[in-house]
Amino acid sequence: MQTNVINAGDLLVATKFSPPRLNARHIPRAYLLGRLRESQLCSATLITGGAGFGKTILLAQWRLELMKAGLDVAWVSFSLDDRQFASFLSYLLAALQRLGIAIEQDWLNSDGSEQSINALIALITHAAQDLETEMHLLLDDFHHVDSPIAHRLMQKLLDHCPSNLHITLASRNTPPLSLGRLRMQGHVAEIDTAELPFDVDETRDFFKQNLSVLPLTADEERLIHDLTNGWPASLQPIATMLRVRPTRRTQLRSILRNSADLSAYLTEDVVACLPPELLEFMEKVSILRRFNADVGEFVTGCPHAQDMIKRAEDENLLIHRIESEDSSPWYRFHPLFGEFLTQRLTARGEAVVQALHRHASQWFAEHDYLVEAVRHANLGGDRDYAVKAMEQAASSTWSMAYISPMLHLLERLPQDILFAHPQLFIMGCLTYAFTARPEKAQRWLEQIRRSEASRNPAISSKLVLADAAIALTLDQPHRVIGLLEPTLQTPLENRSLRYISLSGLATAYLSVGRADDARRLQERHPIDLQDCDNDMAMVFESTRALTRLREGNARQAQNIGTRVTERAEHTYGRDSVAANLCAATLCDAYYELNQLDDALRVLANRSGILRSSLPEVMGRASICRARITLQRESAQAALHFLEAQGAHFHVLGLDRLLAMMLAEQVRVLIQHGENRRATELMTRLTALEAEQRPHAEAREAIGCLAAMSRVRLALAGREPVQALEHLQSIAAYIEQSAKGRTLVRLRLLGALAHHMLDQPDQARAYLQQALEAGARMGLVRTLLDEGPAVLALLAQGQDEIALDSSTADYLKTLLNRESPHEEPTPAAVAPRSMSDGPRASLTPRELEILGLIAQAMSNKRIALTLNITFGTVKWNVKNILAKLGVSSRYAAISLARQQGMLK
Numbered sequence: 001m002q003t004n005v006i007n008a009g010d011l012l013v014a015t016k017f018s019p020p021r022l023n024a025r026h027i028p029r030a031y032l033l034g035r036l037r038e039s040q041l042c043s044a045t046l047i048t049g050g051a052g053f054g055k056t057i058l059l060a061q062w063r064l065e066l067m068k069a070g071l072d073v074a075w076v077s078f079s080l081d082d083r084q085f086a087s088f089l090s091y092l093l094a095a096l097q098r099l100g101i102a103i104e105q106d107w108l109n110s111d112g113s114e115q116s117i118n119a120l121i122a123l124i125t126h127a128a129q130d131l132e133t134e135m136h137l138l139l140d141d142f143h144h145v146d147s148p149i150a151h152r153l154m155q156k157l158l159d160h161c162p163s164n165l166h167i168t169l170a171s172r173n174t175p176p177l178s179l180g181r182l183r184m185q186g187h188v189a190e191i192d193t194a195e196l197p198f199d200v201d202e203t204r205d206f207f208k209q210n211l212s213v214l215p216l217t218a219d220e221e222r223l224i225h226d227l228t229n230g231w232p233a234s235l236q237p238i239a240t241m242l243r244v245r246p247t248r249r250t251q252l253r254s255i256l257r258n259s260a261d262l263s264a265y266l267t268e269d270v271v272a273c274l275p276p277e278l279l280e281f282m283e284k285v286s287i288l289r290r291f292n293a294d295v296g297e298f299v300t301g302c303p304h305a306q307d308m309i310k311r312a313e314d315e316n317l318l319i320h321r322i323e324s325e326d327s328s329p330w331y332r333f334h335p336l337f338g339e340f341l342t343q344r345l346t347a348r349g350e351a352v353v354q355a356l357h358r359h360a361s362q363w364f365a366e367h368d369y370l371v372e373a374v375r376h377a378n379l380g381g382d383r384d385y386a387v388k389a390m391e392q393a394a395s396s397t398w399s400m401a402y403i404s405p406m407l408h409l410l411e412r413l414p415q416d417i418l419f420a421h422p423q424l425f426i427m428g429c430l431t432y433a434f435t436a437r438p439e440k441a442q443r444w445l446e447q448i449r450r451s452e453a454s455r456n457p458a459i460s461s462k463l464v465l466a467d468a469a470i471a472l473t474l475d476q477p478h479r480v481i482g483l484l485e486p487t488l489q490t491p492l493e494n495r496s497l498r499y500i501s502l503s504g505l506a507t508a509y510l511s512v513g514r515a516d517d518a519r520r521l522q523e524r525h526p527i528d529l530q531d532c533d534n535d536m537a538m539v540f541e542s543t544r545a546l547t548r549l550r551e552g553n554a555r556q557a558q559n560i561g562t563r564v565t566e567r568a569e570h571t572y573g574r575d576s577v578a579a580n581l582c583a584a585t586l587c588d589a590y591y592e593l594n595q596l597d598d599a600l601r602v603l604a605n606r607s608g609i610l611r612s613s614l615p616e617v618m619g620r621a622s623i624c625r626a627r628i629t630l631q632r633e634s635a636q637a638a639l640h641f642l643e644a645q646g647a648h649f650h651v652l653g654l655d656r657l658l659a660m661m662l663a664e665q666v667r668v669l670i671q672h673g674e675n676r677r678a679t680e681l682m683t684r685l686t687a688l689e690a691e692q693r694p695h696a697e698a699r700e701a702i703g704c705l706a707a708m709s710r711v712r713l714a715l716a717g718r719e720p721v722q723a724l725e726h727l728q729s730i731a732a733y734i735e736q737s738a739k740g741r742t743l744v745r746l747r748l749l750g751a752l753a754h755h756m757l758d759q760p761d762q763a764r765a766y767l768q769q770a771l772e773a774g775a776r777m778g779l780v781r782t783l784l785d786e787g788p789a790v791l792a793l794l795a796q797g798q799d800e801i802a803l804d805s806s807t808a809d810y811l812k813t814l815l816n817r818e819s820p821h822e823e824p825t826p827a828a829v830a831p832r833s834m835s836d837g838p839r840a841s842l843t844p845r846e847l848e849i850l851g852l853i854a855q856a857m858s859n860k861r862i863a864l865t866l867n868i869t870f871g872t873v874k875w876n877v878k879n880i881l882a883k884l885g886v887s888s889r890y891a892a893i894s895l896a897r898q899q900g901m902l903k
Contacts, residue, residue, distance in 0.1 A: 012094055016077045019060035019140070025209040027202050027232075029058050032191055034888055036062050036168075039189030039856045043161040043182060045168040046175070049193035050316035050334075051269050052233025055170040056140050058196070062168070063138055072135045074098040083146040085112050089153070099135045099165075101127040112149035121156045128162040135165050142171040143315075151176050158182065173315045183861060190858035193316045197230030200601060206232070210239040214246050222604035226574065227256055227335065231318075234336055237261040257339060266340050270317065281308045282317070282333075286341035287356050287379075289372070292328045298363045299356055323570070323872070354380045365389055374405040383409075391424045399496035400535045400577035406431045426462045430500075433469035434577070436612040436652065441470050461490065465501055472504050475615040475654050476697045477511035480504055499527075499536035506543035507616055510550045513737025518547045535578035538568045542582040546616075549585060552740020554592040555778040561586035565602070570875065580609045584617040591624045592741070594780040594817070600628050611648060618649070619657045626664055627785065635672050639665055656698035656705075659688055663705040670716045671787045678716070682709055704730045704742075711749050715789075720756035723749065741782045744770045748786050755793055767794060768801040775810035783814060791815065842883060847901060849876050854893045854902050 036058075039045055047055050056077075066073045074095040082088050089110065093103050103123055110116045128135065145151070155177050158167065169175060182188045198206065203225040207216050216224075228234040237259040242249055256262065271279055284300040285291045297305035309331060312319045318337035324330045333341065345353060357380030365373035370389050377386035386409050390402070410428050425448050432441040445466055448459070464483050471479040484505040491498075502525055509518040522544055531537040545560035565586045568579040583602050590599035603609075609621045622645045630638035646661035662685040669678035689706045692699040707730045714723035727750050734742050747770035754763035771794070774783055783790065794801070795815050802808035842850065852862045859873045866873075877889070886892050896902045 012090060016079070016091060017075055017095065017098065019063055019075050019077070019138075020056060022057070022060055022064065026057060026061070027198070027205050027209065029054070029061060029202070031199075032058055032195065033061060033065060035189070035191055035195075037065075038889060040166070041163075042166060042189045042856055043163075043187040044158050044179065045166070045189045045191075046179075047168065047170040047191045047196075048172070048174050048316060049191075049196040050172060050318045052231060052265065053193060053196040053316075054198075054232040055172075055196065057232075058191075059138055059140055059168065059170045063136075066136050072099050072133055073138065074136070075138045075140070077140040078142060078144040080144055082144055085147040085149040085153075088145050088147060088150040092153075095137060095139075096124060099128075099137065100131050100133075101135075103127070112153075114152075117149075117153050117156055120153070121160055124157065125160050125162050125165075128165045131164065133164060137165065137167045138170075139167065140170045142169045142175055143173050145175075161187075183855075183857065186855035186857075188861075189856045190861055192858060192860045194320060194860065195858070198225070198232055198235075199230060200225050203228070203230060203235065206235050207239060210236070211242055214242055214249070216249070218600045218604040219607070220249065220252065220605075222601075223252055226605055227253065229334055229336075231334060231336065233265060234262055256336060262336065263340060266337065270337070274317075277302075278308055278311060281305065282312060283341045283345040284356055286333060286338045286345060287353065287376075288360060289375075290322055290330050290332045292326070292330045294328060295360065295363045295367075299359045356380075358382055361385060371401050371405060374402070374409065378405060378408045387421055387424060390427065391421050400434070400539075401572060402427070403431050403434065403577055407435065423459065426459060426466055429466040430469050433466065433473045434614075436473060438470045438473040441466065441473075445470070462497070465497060468501070468504050472508065472614060475511075475656055477508035478697055480508035481512070484508070495528075495531055496534060496536045499531070499534060499540045503536060503540040503543055506540065507546070507614070510543070510546055511616060513550075513739060515547055515550050518543065518550075522547070533567075533571050535568065535572055535576065538564050538571075538578050539581045542585055545582075545585045545589065549589055549592070550739065552744065552773065552777040552779060552782075554589050554780075557585065558589035558593060561589050580606055580613065581617060584609050584613070584621045587624050588620045591627060592779060592781050594784070596628055596631055599624060600632070603628075610645070615654050615657055618654075619660050622657070623660060623664055626661075626668075627781070630668060635668055638668055642668075655688060655692065655696075656701050659685060659698070659702040659705045662688070663709045666709040667712060667785075670712050675713070675716050678713060682706075682713055685709055700733055704733055708742075708745070708749075711753075715749065715752055715756070718756065720753035723753040727753070740773065740777055741779060744773050744777075744779060744782050745786065747773070748783065748790050751793060752789060763793070764797055764801055767797055768803070771801055771807055771811060774814075775807045780814065780817075784817065842880060842901065846876050846880050846883075849873060850880055850892065850896055851902060853877070853880075853889050854896070 036045065047058060049055050059075075063073050063075055076091050076095045078088070078091070082091060089107070093107065096103060101124060103120070107116075107120055107123075110120060154175070158177065158179070159182075161167065179188050200222065204216075204221045207221060207224070224235070224238060228238075234256065238252070238255055240261070241255050241259070248255060274282075281296070281300055281302050284302075285296050288295065288299065291299075291309075293306035293309055296309060297303060302308060309319075313321075313331070318334035319331050320334075322330050322332050332338075345356075357376045361373050361376035361380055361382060364370070364376060365385070370392065374386050374389050377383070377389065386405075390406065390409060406427060410431065425444060429441040429444050429448075432438070432444070445463065449463070464487055468480050468483040471477075471483065484501055487501065488505075502521065506518045506521050509515070509521065522540075525540075527534075527537045527541060542561060542564045545557045545564065548554075548560065549557035561582065565579060565582040568576060568582045572578050583606060587599045587602040590596075590602060603621060603625055606621075609617050610625065611618070613621075622642075626638045626642050626645075629641055642661045642665045646658050646665075649655075649657035649661065662681055666678045666681050666685065669675070669681065685706050689702050692702055707726045710726045711723045714720070714726065727746055731746060734746055747766045751763045751766035751770065754760075754766060770783070773779070783794070791814075794811060798808070798811050798815070802811045848866065849862055852865060857865065859877065863873045881888075881892055884892050884895050886895055893902065
């Protein structure tokens with residue numbers, strides 16, 4: 001009788017032992033490679049994530065790094081053909097043989113019994129220990145391994161893994177392995193689907209590598225990143241389409257939504273093998289921006305919703321948990337995958353889709369999620385309920401989060417229905433005011449004042465706030481102050497409306513130069529602890545940053561602005577009204593500190609704060625964008641942008657903002673020797689100044705902008721006496737207005753004028769005042785942007801004007817900036833030693849998380865261990881790195897041990 005013997009040579013496919021070739025355009029995953037480097041000596045490393053998230057490429061990069069370090073590495077790529085134990089075992093043993101662990105071929109006929117597995121593991125471990133070299137076994141696409149016997153073998157191998165053998169598994173789902181003991185011993189490292197997406201910089205690098213002939217703007221890069229959420233697989237169809245049809249760069253959204261390549265990839269690689277009931281469930285819940293098991297069951301009628309969600313999560317089907325305080329976890333599909341599922345759902349017919357929306361609206365309403373309830377009521381055609389829910393929100397929970405569903409509702413409601421719901425009418429006025437449509441809001445208010453509803457105290461108490469919102473949008477800060485100051489002691493039952501009132505008043509104070517009043521308002525009305533996550537409370541908090549910026553203290557503005565903007569983005573999303581309003585101040589602070597990349601990152605793909613926000617926001621953001629464009633691109637590009645913005649502000653009737661755009665064009669043209677064109681624009685600015693009525697709100701501000709432009713023109717024409725006369729005409733206004741940066745500019749221009757008049761003492765005094773103020777407030781771009789003449793003057797007199805060491809160091813740093821592209825190195829980049837200063841103060845929670853980081857736990861594993869959300873862990877890790885002044889987890893562990901925080 002002939003025995004069937006497996007011929008190993010017939011089973012093995014040589015290409016499975018080699019990773020895909022890394023071409024010159026691959027994007028190095030620096031952060032993730034750093035994570036792998038830190039956990040290099042762990043017994044097991046798990047890389048888990050959905051299709052197309054770059055697990056294989058990361059593993060290939062890791063292999064290359066290990067080989068460059070002279071370590072022994074073996075690679076296996078599994079496929080559907082390796083589901084059975086025999087095939088799996090043949091490749092595993094062949095890979096081990098490549099590491100020098102030779103196992104006899106007879107073991108290929110193992111029956112998979114417990115006894116044979118134990119014997120095989122004993123052979124492998126003894127052989128590995130005898131080699132005394134560090135070995136790495138990299139197993140890619142491990143999710144194809146289905147055999148329970150194979151899983152049992154891997155479990156045994158990991159449980160008894162010798163210290164010199166390190167196994168890395170890359171898989172779409174978490175392998176069915178029990179790793180609790182190894183985790184507690186710090187022998188397991190994990191990178192999961194939440195960490196695999198590209199960050200903004202990696203997305204930018206991808207397009208630089210793959211689309212070099214068609215450079216994308218920062219807005220386009222950010223838009224793509226926001227649309228794709230950093231999903232690497234979705235970037236290639238965009239690059240391909242833009243290479244073939246570059247004119248479609250203005251249609252990036254539709255390129256992704258209608259990409260046949262992406263649709264085919266999702267169909268063939270993601271959903272093809274899913275059970276019909278799971279796919280149907282996912283299609284139905286795709287109408288929800290977020291979902292949990294309860295709403296999923298209610299909307300779809302599926303009694304096993306929790307099991308369905310768990311399976312989708314376990315298999316990393318482009319689904320992720322989102323931050324929530326609820327006991328029941330919430331989830332969201334990747335936006336492109338969600339849209340793909342929704343498109344499949346629409347094939348079932350509009351009636352089916354609308355019915356699902358109505359079910360969703362009912363569930364969200366019953367659980368007091370009114371924003372979502374209104375959204376789904378709108379989409380489900382249930383207009384009556386949408387009106388009722390929004391009116392209920394008007395008296396208690398209305399906030400900026402309601403603006404989008406409110407606009408959707410306003411577009412579909414007849415005006416007679418709005419008149420029948422005056423509370424809703426007022427919210428409509430606020431919505432139009434805060435979306436740069438004040439004229440419509442004004443007409444509505446006039447109509448409601450003529451109606452009986454205006455006698456209702458619940459309505460009349462909000463009329464003043466609506467008037468103030470309109471005045472703020474029309475750039476009338478004095479009117480805002482007159483309306484809101486008398487209402488400070490009047491309670492509003494809606495806390496968001498209260499913070500809208502405080503934010504508007506603080507912004508108005510700052511617009512008219514009353515920084516002390518803004519500070520007092522912020523001090524007398526601290527944000528309640530329970531309101532810290534309220535969107536308008538965050539906007540009110542950001543006025544503290546704006547106050548510091550108005551005074552010229554860019555460092556404090558950046559610190560405050562960073563914290564509140566990150567919280568707004570974390571809580572409400574990057575595109576939220578709160579995040580946008582906070583971001584404008586942060587962008588300005590970053591620019592002032594010469595952190596141009598950070599400023600551009602904050603501003604990118606936020607066209608709303610340039611075109612349809614509050615005047616204060618649009619004006620500052622536009623100037624920042626123009627100056628960044630001047631540094632990064634060209635004077636012509638900056639002038640083109642300023643001209644377009646000026647035309648937009650003219651249409652909106654915002655004369656002060658138009659004057660800002662004209663004055664900035666004058667400055668740019670003078671610095672580039674275009675004095676004739678600058679004079680032509682000065683004529684337009686002078687005419688705009690003359691058009692202002694004697695008591696017009698913007699009259700003084702426009703006069704100041706015009707005078708500063710005349711100073712620059714006079715200096716360019718070598719007329720210093722005239723320049724000093726113009727400066728004198730606005731000096732008192734600038735000093736009284738607490739405009740710190742403008743006052744520094746005035747001193748610098750005055751120094752130039754006195755220098756031209758050969759008055760060195762006066763010039764030195766002006767320079768010294770400007771320099772001391774700049775050093776005290778941390779100003780950088782204010783001085784650099786005045787151009788080479790000012791910098792030359794500072795350089796000539798640096799020994800005489802820098803009277804103390806700190807000011808001298810400040811001036812030296814300023815003069816050493818050879819190009820506008822140079823960025824300052826943040827103080828908290830290099831790790832500190834104990835001698836560098838006091839020990840960092842970490843909270844008990846942060847110390848607890850730091851201890852788990854030292855055990856090589858991933859953020860996901862820490863979240864599970866401490867029973868907190870993944871987002872909370874990320875937030876704490878970021879704070880730990882910032883407090884310790886380091887940039888990596890490894891550096892944090894090292895420094896914490898130096899300082900005695902870890903044993």
